Structures are given as C-alpha cells and as structure tokens.
Amino acid sequence: MALPLDYIPELSPNMLAFPLVKAMIANSDQFQIEAHMKNGATVLDCGVNVEGSLEAGLQFAKVCLGGLANVQLHWHDFNGLHWPSIEVMTDHPLRACMASQFAGWTIKLDNCFFAASGPARAIMHKGKLFEALGCEDLSEIAVVCLEGNSLPTDNIVHHIAEACNCRLENLYILIAPTASIVGTVQVAARALETGLFRLRRMGYDLGKIISGSGVCPVSPVARNTHSALGRTNDAIFYGSTVIYYLRDDDDVLSNLVKYVPSAAVDGFGQAYMEYERTHDNLYMMNLDLFTPAVVWMSNLNSGNSFHSGILRPDILARSFGFTYS
Template sequence: MIRPYLCTASELNEQANEVFQEALSCHQSLRSSVHTIGGATVLDAGIGSLEKPGAVGSLRAGVMLAELCLGGLAEVQLVPASDDMVVDQAVMVSVDQPVEACLGGQYAGWPLSVGDYFAMASGPMRVLRGREEMLEHLQLTTTNQQPEVAVGVLETDQLPSEEVIAEIAKQCEVASDQVRLAIAPSTSIAGSVQVVARSVETALHKLHALDFDVRQVISATGIAPLSPPAKPGDTIDGIGRTNDAMLYGAKVTLWVDAPDDKVEAVANKVPSFSSSDYGKPFAEIFQQYDYDFYKVDPMLFSPAVVTLHSLQSGRTWRAGKLASDVLRKSFGMEC
C-alpha cells in the first residue's frame, strides 16, 4: 500500500528550523559558533579547532545536525555499540516517515559548487531546490505554500561566502535571510555523528536504485558504529571512516508493506557486500578511482546488514554481514 506523504517541502523545512533554533539557543554548550553571512544564519559546529573552542563542535551538536537533516521527523541517539562494531559508541536512528525524512531531507544529493567553494549539501532545503531526479520521481518537492525558510547542512571545512549564500537562496527560491545552515567537516566530532546517522538513508537510497518502491517502507531503524574522527584536515580519511561505518558496520531494519515477491527480489542485493568494490576501506577504494565518487560502484553505498519485515505476510529477510577487520583498519585502531 502506498501511503500519502504527511508533510510538504515547506513543512519539512519549518520542522527542521525548529531543531535549528534550538541549536542556536544553546550553541555555546554545543561548542558551536553562530555567524550571519550574506543575511543567512550559519551555525559552525566543527570548523574551529581546540584553540578556538567556540566552534570545535560536540556529540550533542552532531545529534542535532542529524535531526535537522531529517527534518525533525526522526529520533537520533548515541547508544552502546556491539562488540563486532569495534568501538564503544553507535548512532541509532528511528523513523516512522522514512522517505520524507531520509530521502527528502537527509540524503546528501546536492554537490554545492560556487567558484572555489565546494560542500556536500543535505537537509530539507534540497526539496525546495527540487533539482534531483530522485526527488522528482518520488514527488517530494510538492509545496502548497511559499516557504518561509530553507534549512540545510553543509559537509565542509570552510564557512560559505556571501556569494555561496546567494546561490543557495536562488536555487531554493527564498531570500538570503531565510537561509539556515549548519556546518561541520567529516573530520569533526559533530560531522562524524551526523554522517554516521545515515544508515537508514543509505538503505532506502539503495532500494530506490534497485527499483523497489521505497514508499512501501513504513518504518525503519538503523544503527552504525561512531567512527573516530580523522586527523584535522585529512578530509579523505574522514570521508573514508564515516563511509566504512556504513559499509562494514551498519545494521538497518525496515518494515515494508509490499508483496513478498518484491521483497524477495531485492533482499540480498541491498547490503554493501553485493558490490564488486566491497572488501577494502573506502579511502583505498576512493583513491583507486582518483577520488571521484561517480566512478565508485553505486551499489556499494549501503549498510552492511539489512533486515526486512513484511507487514503483509509476516515473513522476514536478513542479508549481509559486519566486517570488523575492515573497521579496525579504517578506524586506525592499534589493537
């Protein structure tokens, strides 16, 4: 059964803005700093350094960035990790509106490039922009009112310029002072948390790539090991560790309202082990393809283990495996 979406593009941004405003109100305790750039409000949750503690970020900042990306539609928690995840902490996501939250909000589908500035952009502002084929196919860009805010997260180690803000506002069709951005690099504590919170999103995106109607996914949970931050400035290692937390350490459970034959057809294809690139730390795979994401097998970007519960028949499918050895190598663990 295909259920209607419960919120429009504008409403998704408004709900995300509530999370953003909460983060602003306690930004000092989040070890974050607030800037006004080109009229936009920008929360720096990790570009700073230990010498500038106002913007070094925190675990709680990472949780709030993840919840903001998800449009306030999901619960994100830090929980104990299992032994095979090789670290002690994991990021847990629970969501009952998975398509709107994860694909409409969280997916980093906007490679934002303005002059020499580049960032991977995610968050509900993407549905206002509406230029991604997946968003159009899933009809996630619908809005019946003029948006009041455009809210997003940038994965980058540089604050945006006024020119960048103007471009975001233009593409989202809002005024610059309606733009709300939270920023953290993958090498920061907050950046690690918000990227590792993408376990459910990667499963949904993989299902969409397999031509499964993701609107039949009713609820979902996901858990992935919280990768230790890479050395400041080592963006490739930061990207590698957070991706490996997904590919080799994430477990996702989906409740689906679909015929058994449709579920059976994709169950063994969703986990990352179905990819020809599976088996090495992502930083090595990335280097192999000259650091071009688009050359990496797109079937790789998915959780290590996926469980699907059928709401129609009561059957369950489970596929995939964790790879503790790859996680230890990726995370730079001494023993």
C-alpha cells in the same frame, strides 16, 4: 498557486527542523558551535573554526532529517567490537531520508566545494528523485546542511537563497567538515538513507516502505577530509544494520534482500582507502558502494522478515586506525 496533492504542512521538514536550529543558536556555548550572520542569513559553524560536540552532531543529524526522525547516541556491539553508535528511527523514511537528508546537491563556487543536504532540498524540489517522491515543501524558511571545510562566502549564501527562493533572513545554513566530531556523527546517521538509495538504484518502489530504523558506528575523527571520507563510509559499509518495515510479497523480498547489503557489491572486503589504491578516487567510486552492511526487511503483510549481509569489525578496526596493547 495550487498546493501539491501530497503536501502536508504538519510534515514540513523545514518547519519541523527550525525549532531544532533555534535551540542550537540559543545554546551555542553548550553545543560548542558559533552562529554568524552573512548578509542577513544565519550560518551555524559546527566544526570549521570551532570544536563542535557529540550533542551538536546529534542535533545536526536531526535537522538534516527534517525533524522527522529520532536520533540517539549509545554503545553497540558490532560482532565483538563495542563502539559508540548512532541509531536513527523514522516513520517517514521517504520525507526524512530521501527528500531531506539525501546529499543530492553539490555546490561548487568561489573555489569551494560543499555537499548540501537537509530540509531545503524539499523546497527546491528538483530532479528525478522528487519527480518520483513528491514531498514538496512550501516553507518560507529554508534550512540547509553543508559538508565542507570552510564557511560559505557571501556569493555562496546568495546562491543558496536563490536556489531555495527564500529571503536571506529566512535562510539557515549549518556546516561541519567531515573530519570533525559533528561530521562523523551526522554521516553515521545516514545508514538508513544509503539503503534507500541502493534500493532506488535497483528500481524498487520506495513507496512500499512504511518505517525504518538503522544503527551505525561513529568512526573516530580522522586527521583530514580524505581519511574522514574513508572512515565514515567504512562505518556504514561494514558496520551498519538497517531494517525497513514495508508491504510487499514475500517472494519479492526474499530475493531482493540478497542484493541490497554491501556484501553483494563488488569491492566488498576492502576498506575505502585500500579500495582507492586500485581506483581513481573516493569521489568517483561506484555509487553502489554506499549501502549498509546488514539489511532486514520486515513484511507487514505476512509478518515474515528477511535479512542478508554481514558485519566486518576486522575491516572497521583497520579503517579506524586501532592499535592494541
């Protein structure tokens, strides 16, 4: 079989993520997670029947980004709101964020629903996104990250293995509910990805983007999945800042940047749970609602930078359920 023209073995997200997964298994007590065997495949419970941890959340995010990004947890000031945040930096934004981290695969089987992402998506290499990006991974080891509330059944494990065309013993599945420590951390690490998603929906050529960095508050763990979806998305929509280093014309960027951040989207000004009261539900909302609060574009051709957007700590406070004394 001929290799894809853009295939670079050293940038295989599955092979780069695999040592991170092995470290999680070897230090499961430290990470407060559990590893299970399912028909030969390895399932890492990162919050379903265990507590999980901040450290496990960081590792989960790194795995989801295919080992192609630096992920750190630190405190950040969001216009007066001092809060723990996730910072993501990558010099491979398309491979890390779009070909790996982007949750473009839904699994509905055995009365279960999972949002699937992670390095294995580059092995599947299906859909219009990959037609545009390339970035195919030929790894025999497949690593999948699931967002869901239950461990995958035998049928689901087999379904994932077949979709990835891999042997069960080479399949590694990480799972965490949105309403968990790991879940909130790994979603906060998606701010950079959401900006790329927004740009792609606008028809922008993502191939012009060289590097990127983003910071996003880590929302408090919510009491249920519904509230967790609202809080984690509010964190990105009203609290995140991203910067893209790219090569383009200044005239293009100065106009484009105005339409990328959340302030340019209908529905801006309402927390997600407030928005839902006048719309169907959080799963059916406008996809343009998934975008960062503040966007910077730094042009490597001219040395000029352009930005747009605004942070809204007042809405974050409402969404996060803050009480003051």
